[in-house]
Each structure stands twice: as C-alpha cells, then as structure tokens.
Amino acid sequence: MVRVRMADVAARAGVSTATVSMVLNGVNSTRISPQTQQRVREAAEAVGYKPNSVARSLRTQQTRMVGLISDTIATTPFAGRMLAGANDVAREQGHLVVLVDTERDAAAERQALNALNGQRVDAIIYACMWHRVVEVPEGLPEDAVLLDCVAAAGGRAAVVPDERAGGVVAVRELVAAGHRRIAFLDAEERFDLVASRLRFEGYLEVLAEAGIEPDPGLHVRAEPVAGGGREAAQRLLTLPAERRPTAMFCFNDRMAMGAYTAALHCGLSVPRDLSVVGYDDQQLVAAELDPPLTTVALPHYEMGRWAMEVALGLRQADPEVPHLMPCPIVRRASVSPPPAQFSD
Amino acid sequence: MVRVRMADVAARAGVSTATVSMVLNGVNSTRISPQTQQRVREAAEAVGYKPNSVARSLRTQQTRMVGLISDTIATTPFAGRMLAGANDVAREQGHLVVLVDTERDAAAERQALNALNGQRVDAIIYACMWHRVVEVPEGLPEDAVLLDCVAAAGGRAAVVPDERAGGVVAVRELVAAGHRRIAFLDAEERFDLVASRLRFEGYLEVLAEAGIEPDPGLHVRAEPVAGGGREAAQRLLTLPAERRPTAMFCFNDRMAMGAYTAALHCGLSVPRDLSVVGYDDQQLVAAELDPPLTTVALPHYEMGRWAMEVALGLRQADPEVPHLMPCPIVRRASVSPPPAQFSD
DNA sequence: ATGAAAGCGCTAACAC
DNA sequence: GTGTTAGCGCTTTCAT
Numbered sequence: 100m101v102r103v104r105m106a107d108v109a110a111r112a113g114v115s116t117a118t119v120s121m122v123l124n125g126v127n128s129t130r131i132s133p134q135t136q137q138r139v140r141e142a143a144e145a146v147g148y149k150p151n152s153v154a155r156s157l158r159t160q161q162t163r164m165v166g167l168i169s170d171t172i173a174t175t176p177f178a179g180r181m182l183a184g185a186n187d188v189a190r191e192q193g194h195l196v197v198l199v200d201t202e203r204d205a206a207a208e209r210q211a212l213n214a215l216n217g218q219r220v221d222a223i224i225y226a227c228m229w230h231r232v233v234e235v236p237e238g239l240p241e242d243a244v245l246l247d248c249v250a251a252a253g254g255r256a257a258v259v260p261d262e263r264a265g266g267v268v269a270v271r272e273l274v275a276a277g278h279r280r281i282a283f284l285d286a287e288e289r290f291d292l293v294a295s296r297l298r299f300e301g302y303l304e305v306l307a308e309a310g311i312e313p314d315p316g317l318h319v320r321a322e323p324v325a326g327g328g329r330e331a332a333q334r335l336l337t338l339p340a341e342r343r344p345t346a347m348f349c350f351n352d353r354m355a356m357g358a359y360t361a362a363l364h365c366g367l368s369v370p371r372d373l374s375v376v377g378y379d380d381q382q383l384v385a386a387e388l389d390p391p392l393t394t395v396a397l398p399h400y401e402m403g404r405w406a407m408e409v410a411l412g413l414r415q416a417d418p419e420v421p422h423l424m425p426c427p428i429v430r431r432a433s434v435s436p437p438p439a440q441f442s443d
Numbered sequence: 444m445v446r447v448r449m450a451d452v453a454a455r456a457g458v459s460t461a462t463v464s465m466v467l468n469g470v471n472s473t474r475i476s477p478q479t480q481q482r483v484r485e486a487a488e489a490v491g492y493k494p495n496s497v498a499r500s501l502r503t504q505q506t507r508m509v510g511l512i513s514d515t516i517a518t519t520p521f522a523g524r525m526l527a528g529a530n531d532v533a534r535e536q537g538h539l540v541v542l543v544d545t546e547r548d549a550a551a552e553r554q555a556l557n558a559l560n561g562q563r564v565d566a567i568i569y570a571c572m573w574h575r576v577v578e579v580p581e582g583l584p585e586d587a588v589l590l591d592c593v594a595a596a597g598g599r600a601a602v603v604p605d606e607r608a609g610g611v612v613a614v615r616e617l618v619a620a621g622h623r624r625i626a627f628l629d630a631e632e633r634f635d636l637v638a639s640r641l642r643f644e645g646y647l648e649v650l651a652e653a654g655i656e657p658d659p660g661l662h663v664r665a666e667p668v669a670g671g672g673r674e675a676a677q678r679l680l681t682l683p684a685e686r687r688p689t690a691m692f693c694f695n696d697r698m699a700m701g702a703y704t705a706a707l708h709c710g711l712s713v714p715r716d717l718s719v720v721g722y723d724d725q726q727l728v729a730a731e732l733d734p735p736l737t738t739v740a741l742p743h744y745e746m747g748r749w750a751m752e753v754a755l756g757l758r759q760a761d762p763e764v765p766h767l768m769p770c771p772i773v774r775r776a777s778v779s780p781p782p783a784q785f786s787d
Numbered sequence: 788a789t790g791a792a793a794g795c796g797c798t799a800a801c802a803c
Numbered sequence: 804g805t806g807t808t809a810g811c812g813c814t815t816t817c818a819t
Contacts, residue, residue: 116790197508
C-alpha cells in the first residue's frame with residue numbers, strides 16, 4: 100500500500116495542505132474558490148488520496164470510535180442483535196465500534212478499559228448479555244452507558260428491558276383468551292435473575308386487574324432451561340383437574356419448549372388443551388417450535404441503538420433512572436381459549 | 444479527564460521523554476540505569492500517566508487494531524463464538540478488534556473498508572455467518588483473511604468448516620450403532636448451501652465404506668428449518684416398513700428438531716425407534732431437545748481464532764487452499780441401535 | 788482567497 | 804547512560 104499524504108495532493112494541486120484539508124473536510128469552504136476546490140478534488144482523486152484517521156485523531160482529539168465492553172458475547176445468542184443496534188447507529192454517525200469481550204473477568208475488564216482509553220475512544224458502552232445489576236469496573240468513565248444492565252451504585256445512564264410490562268402483556272394475552280388458571284413457570288431463585296422478579300410482578304398485576312386470585316400452587320420454579328420447563332410443567336399437568344392450569348407463562352422460550360414436551364407426554368395438545376407464552380423471542384427457536392410460540396420479545400436491537408445514541412450524544416439520558424425499553428409481544432400459535440369445560 | 448503527557452512524566456522524573464519512552468516500553472532497557480528506570484516508573488504512577496495510543500500509532504505506523512467485517516451479526520446466533528475466538532486471540536496479542544457489520548450491502552462494505560483503512564488497522568478479517576463462496580468486495584486488501592467463507596476467485600487465506608468430514612463422522616456414528624437405512628434430511632437446492640453438497644458427500648462416503656447401497660428415496664430435501672425437517676421426516680416415516688429409515692442425519696439442528704416432532708406424531712420414540720443426528724450444535728437448542736441431540740459442532744470459536752492468528756501473522760496460511768477446520772461430533776442421547784427387527 | 792507554521796503525543800536515530 | 808531532534812499526517816490559527 101503506497102502511502103499518499105495530503106502533501107502529495109497539495110503539491111499536485113499547487114496549493115497548501117491547509118487548503119486541501121479545508122476543501123476535503125468541507126470546512127470554511129466558502130473561503131476557497133470553486134476552481135481551487137475543483138483542482139484539489141481532482142488531485143486527490145488522481146493520486147488516490149485516503150485520509151489518515153490516526154493523524155486526524157491525534158490532531159482533533161477525537162477518534163470517531165466507540166468502545167463496547169461486553170461480558171460473554173460467546174455464550175449467548177442474544178448478543179448479536181444488541182451489537183447490530185449499536186453498530187447501525189455508529190455507522191450512521193460515521194463511527195466505528197471497538198468490541199472487547201471480557202467474559203466478566205475483572206483483570207480483562209481493566210485491561211480492556213486501559214486499551215480503550217489508550218485508543219482514546221470517544222465513548223464507552225458497557226454491555227451485559229442478560230439483564231443484571233452490576234458492580235461497574237473501577238475506571239469506567241462517568242459517562243459510559245450501560246446496556247442491558249444497571250449499576251448497583253446507580254447514577255449511570257442505562258437501558259434495560261421493561262420486564263414488568265413484558266410480564267403484563269404476556270399474561271394479558273392469556274387472560275384475554277379466557278384463561279383464569281394461569282401458571283408462571285419461573286426461574287429458580289438461586290439464579291438471582293432480576294427479570295424473574297419483575298416478570299412475576301407483571302403476572303400478579305394482571306391477575307389482580309382481572310380479578311383472579313393468585314394461586315401460589317401455580318407459581319413454580321425450575322432451572323430456566325428446557326429440562327426445567329418440562330419438569331415444572333409436568334408437575335403442574337399432573338395436578339387434579341380443578342387445580343391444573345390451562346395456560347402457562349414461561350420465564351423464557353427454553354422453558355416453554357420444555358412445557359411443550361411435557362404437554363405432549365401427557366397427551367395434551369398446544370394450544371388446544373394448553374396455552375403457552377414464552378419470553379425472549381429467541382432466534383431460530385421460538386418461531387420454530389411446533390406450534391410456533393407466542394412470546395415476548397427482548398428488545399435487544401433497540402437497546403443497542405439506544406445505548407449508542409446516548410453514547411454519541413444524540414439523545415439525553417437521565418443517569419438516575421434506567422431507560423425501560425418496551426418488550427413487544429410476538430403473537431404466533433401457542434395461545435387459544437381454554438378447553439370448554441374450563442371456560443367461565 | 445485531565446491529560447497527562449509523557450513530557451509531564453519526564454519533567455517529574457527529571458529525564459527526557461526519550462528516556463521515559465524507552466523505560467515504559469521496555470526498549471533498550473539495558474541502557475538505562477535501574478535507578479532512572481525506577482524514578483521514571485514512579486513518576487508515571489504519580490502523575491497518573493496513560494499512554495496515548497493514537498500518537499503512538501501515528502509514529503509507529505501500527506495501530507494494534509484489526510478490522511472484522513461481517514455480514515449480519517444480527518440475524519444468526521452463530522456469530523458470537525466466531526467473534527469470541529477472534530477476540531480472544533486479539534486480546535492475547537494486545538490487539539483490539541473493530542467490528543463492522545455490513546449486512547452484505549456493497550455500499551456498506553465499501554464504507555467499512557474505507558473507515559478501516561482510514562483508521563489504519565493492522566489487518567482485516569472478512570467474515571460470513573455461514574459457510575459460503577463470496578465475491579470479495581473490491582478494495583479488500585490482498586492479505587485480508589476470510590472467515591467461514593472462500594473467495595470465488597480464490598487466492599485468499601480462508602478458513603471454513605470441514606463439512607465433508609463432518610458428514611462422515613455423523614453418519615459413521617449411525618453406522619457404528621448398527622443402522623443401515625440412514626436418511627439424509629438435506630436442505631433444498633434453491634438455498635444453494637455449500638455445506639449441503641459437502642455433507643452429502645460425507646454421507647455417501649460412509650455408506651460406501653460400510654457397503655450400504657445408497658437409497659435415493661432416503662435423500663430428501665426440505666427447507667432447512669424445523670418445519671421442513673418435520674415434513675421431510677413425516678414423509679420418510681410413513682414409508683412402508685421395509686423402506687423406512689431407522690436413522691436420520693439432518694442438515695442442521697433445526698431440521699432435527701422437526702424430525703423429533705414428526706417421530707412423536709407417529710408415536711415413535713427417539714432414540715428407541717429412530718436415531719437422529721443433527722449439525723451445528725446450535726447454542727441453547729441442541730442440548731435442550733428431548734432427548735438431547737447428538738450433533739456435529741460447527742467450529743466457530745476455533746475458526747475465529749485461526750483467522751485472527753493468521754491476520755496477526757502468528758500462523759501461516761496457504762492462500763491457495765482454504766483451511767478446513769474439523770467439526771467434532773457431540774454425543775448426546777439421540778442415537779441408539781436400531782429396533783431389533785431391523786438389525787442385521 | 789490562500790499559505791505558513793505550530794502543534795497533537797509519541798518513537799527512534801543519532802549525538803554526546 | 805541519557806538527551807536532542809526530527810518527524811508520523813493532519814487541522815487550524817493567524818498572516819498576508
């Protein structure tokens with residue numbers, strides 16, 4: 100790669116580098132005659148000039164790069180859409196994103212921050228791959244924005260899914276279909292999932308508004324994977340008829356997948372005998388189940404965009420209150436009215 | 444952020460910036476007295492000096508950043524492990540990865556290349572989210588490395604999964620269990636998947652080595668999603684007993700998921716009545732099926748590492764022949780010997 | 788309407 | 804053993 104500098108363009112156009120800089124950046128362009136501008140552009144084209152952003156950054160003190168520190172891009176398939184959202188905004192704004200995966204290792208986080216600060220990125224986003232409360236690493240700049248997590252200490256711009264509203268919309272879907280015995284297949288408490296508590300609140304809220312007395316026996320917990328969902332659903336489905344649920348709201352799509360299996364094993368058909376709503380809208384899963392799963396989508400793409408917009412100053416954020424991103428329901432085919440004998 | 448420069452450290456330590464530079468970079472360190480070194484380090488610490496990589500890059504002509512251009516991080520959950528592999532190597536080498544998602548748009552690719560070249564990244568990786576033959580974008584540097592794709596025109600360092608060997612290992616697993624009527628649930632030709640042809644070759648190879656005459660009726664095609672797998676499996680399972688397969692090798696895990704459903708609907712149990720092997724080892728899916736799916740893993744992490752190693756010059760690559768990364772089989776619980784009446 | 792020149796913060800050849 | 808100095812390639816103020 101032959102290196103051609105601004106001086107080469109200047110020489111060829113018979114002007115100074117200052118003029119070339121102004122023309123090419125469209126700065127003070129009124130002050131430079133159209134003819135000169137034309138000449139400069141032609142010269143740049145002719146010599147194949149490509150600006151050197153490193154030099155530019157050194158001079159201007161901004162790099163047009165934003166650092167994105169994430170735990171575990173590796174181990175969840177959710178990362179993609181978050182990165183995509185952040186990346187799209189960055190591109191629209193002529194910025195680049197520098198990605199660092201720290202796998203939640205404190206040393207790696209420190210190293211990442213150093214590297215990013217060293218490269219003088221214009222902003223930093225600190226992302227988690229699932230909704231959490233985090234102790235932010237020491238040295239994370241004040242104006243870093245948190246993506247899919249909130250700071251334990253507070254005081255940070257942050258965006259997380261509106262899990263409570265998601266729980267509400269999920270359970271309302273079931274109530275609207277006529278269900279009254281609605282189970283919540285929750286994650287076990289040991290996983291300490293903030294989403295768990297919030298979605299449960301949403302569940303309770305809808306029962307209350309529908310005048311349904313919550314049945315503690317319908318709030319069951321298991322490991323938030325298919326096996327857990329299966330086992331929990333199994334327990335529920337072997338209950339005596341009058342205590343058995345006609346619908347299940349599952350903590351995530353994997354548990355819903357397990358609920359499908361349990362139903363099948365009990366000779367029940369979804370949604371005819373049992374309605375199911377999941378959470379996550381997991382790629383390549385929710386839509387592929389049989390029947391396709393009605394679920395609540397985690398707004399990863401939108402959160403990614405939001406975080407980048409705040410990072411780039413395109414949008415204001417209140418550091419005191421995390422932004423709650425709506426979780427839209429995705430209607431597919433796993434909900435129908437309850438079997439006749441259970442309707443009101 | 445107060446900016447403290449090398450000159451500040453030099454002043455405080457009572458030495459020149461050259462000395463500071465040498466000490467802090469460990470260059471020519473023999474030539475500088477231990478006392479001075481000590482003094483410099485203390486001064487750096489005291490004033491909170493953080494090197495400015497931008498200035499360093501300008502001077503040294505290397506940025507310790509590598510660009511990773513990818514189509515669609517957004518739409519597949521496979522991206523993560525590839526990024527993780529690349530990222531890990533980069534970190535080990537003190538490099539940062541600059542990620543650009545172009546969504547396979549030519550204009551975006553051009554823009555990305557410009558931006559990356561402008562930032563003077565030390566290397567470029569061009570990644571696809573599934574195995575393809577691509578027309579590389581004009582302007583992609585000669586020494587860019589291709590990840591999960593090969594260049595139509597050839598002549599590029601590239602790494603892709605060894606799909607043929609993957610097909611072999613999958614089908615051997617079935618043959619070893621005693622199966623002789625093994626179906627291949629393939630993707631339809633219109634999807635134009637290079638993996639499809641290759642895995643089929645592996646399938647045929649194993650049949651040949653086992654002395655099994657391939658039955659064209661057992662090579663069926665469908666859309667490579669759960670619905671397609673289900674439908675294809677359905678067709679196969681309604682065949683007369685003597686022509687029915689006892690095992691299915693599925694193009695991907697989603698098709699295998701569909702095959703499970705079909706089996707269930709026919710009152711067949713996996714693996715007792717039907718053995719199934721998938722492909723991809725899709726995260727949060729293969730292991731969650733019931734029974735957990737035996738499948739062939741796509742070596743995304745390893746390919747990501749390989750590409751980064753080549754990009755950073757840690758490893759040589761022959762640009763004439765793409766590197767084939769092994770696809771290991773992941774044994775779970777979907778394979779067993781065929782039902783007694785079908786054994787030899 | 789354009790040019791000269793001073794840096795941005797660092798490294799490395801050369802001097803002493 | 805350590806300092807001087809000349810850039811890396813660009814932007815921007817100040818002169819003309």
